[in-house]
Amino acid sequence: MIISDAYLIVTSPGRNFVTLKIVTESGVYGIGDATLNGRELAVVAYLEEHVLPTLIGRDASRIEDIWHFLYRGAYWRRGPVTMSAIAAVDLALWDIKAKAAGMPLYQLLGGKSRERVMTYAHCTGKDIDACLNEVDKHVKLGYRAVRVQTGVPGIPTTYGVTKKAGERYEPADSELPSENVWSTEKYLNHVPKLFAAVREQFGEDLHILHDVHHRLTPIEAARLAKEVEPYHLFWLEDCVPAENQESFRLIRQHSTTPLAVGEVFNSIHDYRELLEAQLIDYVRTPLSHGGGITHVRRIADLASLYHVRTGFHGATDLSPVCLGAAIHFDTWVPNFGIQEHMPHEAIVGTVFSYDYEFVDGHFIVGETPGHGVDIDEQLAKQYPYKRASLPVNRLEDGTLWHW
Numbered sequence: 001m002i003i004s005d006a007y008l009i010v011t012s013p014g015r016n017f018v019t020l021k022i023v024t025e026s027g028v029y030g031i032g033d034a035t036l037n038g039r040e041l042a043v044v045a046y047l048e049e050h051v052l053p054t055l056i057g058r059d060a061s062r063i064e065d066i067w068h069f070l071y072r073g074a075y076w077r078r079g080p081v082t083m084s085a086i087a088a089v090d091l092a093l094w095d096i097k098a099k100a101a102g103m104p105l106y107q108l109l110g111g112k113s114r115e116r117v118m119t120y121a122h123c124t125g126k127d128i129d130a131c132l133n134e135v136d137k138h139v140k141l142g143y144r145a146v147r148v149q150t151g152v153p154g155i156p157t158t159y160g161v162t163k164k165a166g167e168r169y170e171p172a173d174s175e176l177p178s179e180n181v182w183s184t185e186k187y188l189n190h191v192p193k194l195f196a197a198v199r200e201q202f203g204e205d206l207h208i209l210h211d212v213h214h215r216l217t218p219i220e221a222a223r224l225a226k227e228v229e230p231y232h233l234f235w236l237e238d239c240v241p242a243e244n245q246e247s248f249r250l251i252r253q254h255s256t257t258p259l260a261v262g263e264v265f266n267s268i269h270d271y272r273e274l275l276e277a278q279l280i281d282y283v284r285t286p287l288s289h290g291g292g293i294t295h296v297r298r299i300a301d302l303a304s305l306y307h308v309r310t311g312f313h314g315a316t317d318l319s320p321v322c323l324g325a326a327i328h329f330d331t332w333v334p335n336f337g338i339q340e341h342m343p344h345e346a347i348v349g350t351v352f353s354y355d356y357e358f359v360d361g362h363f364i365v366g367e368t369p370g371h372g373v374d375i376d377e378q379l380a381k382q383y384p385y386k387r388a389s390l391p392v393n394r395l396e397d398g399t400l401w402h403w
């Protein structure tokens, strides 16, 4: 199981993905996701210059030791670039170990805790009626959980809302950052009406989720979380920027609305205070940004002590490799909550192959040894990297705000 080669495949079938392939002397190889949206080439440089040369000749079966070599050995710890790079290596090594054992990854992790993995779909619309139409479509497709986002009257564009009805939402929407306008006042007056309308039309059983995308102050978030209590949200996501973990204490004091956080976290240390003080309900760090399976399972274990469940980030910038591995993790992890599902464009499914199934709003894990995802390297070459950036956000007076 000696590593003989390790290289990156950068491809853009509709959007950018960075994929790591680690090959062993026996010919068994593993695939990892190294995509960090809008910062793809930073991870490429980190891996190519500082990580991949150190892997050659190492024993691929020593996942734990390689993880600590890359984490402690870097001296400069944590951060999204470092942790995405480590994650890519870790996912590829778990893929190799599971293939060598002849087992689907979930078996190595400890076997099935459930038969299927509940997902939530994105439903967006320029106004409430357009969003309700999307919810209707997704309920008919079998989804039991929907994330609802709408345009806000008086603001030209809003996070998470597609420009044309039915189009897929792509966060990295232009070569250089586009500029959006934001008004907290207008948003806060509008968004509770959306949840009321969804409950009114679809009843009590549908799970409703919503992403605030880091835009509120703690007291504004507390107001929103308290006001929407009657609509029984599954979760309210990222209602404040989470660098200051104390913020969540204020929100918690005012409301019983469940809180999700962590798509921009990459380490267990980002969560410690939030978990120990029981300030959140769901952890969202995807495997590919949080140091891979080796580290994210530690986050999940710590979370489980506080009755906190997983709800991994699964937007289109997480590649099919990350999603494929996540479905194994979700099938195993005892404290699973939900998995985000934002389907990729069909073209992505020509470059990547996978063996999971989607039935009635749930994923069903495949039985192929490893995580079951592979890449067609020849086809990938036909789609060269294209620079793409996430937008920025300004208040109506021009102040740069959180996007």
Ligand SMILES: O=C(O)[C@H](O)[C@@H](O)[C@H](O)[C@H](O)CO
Residues within 6 Å of the ligand: 037, 171, 211, 213, 263, 313, 314, 315, 316, 317, 340, 390
């Ligand atoms: O909850 C989500 O799915 C996210 O907030 C995404 O929409 C992110 O903005 C995007 O993944 C950034 O790269």
Ligand SMILES: [Mg+2]
Residues within 6 Å of the ligand: 211, 213, 237, 238, 263
């Ligand atoms: Mg989010």
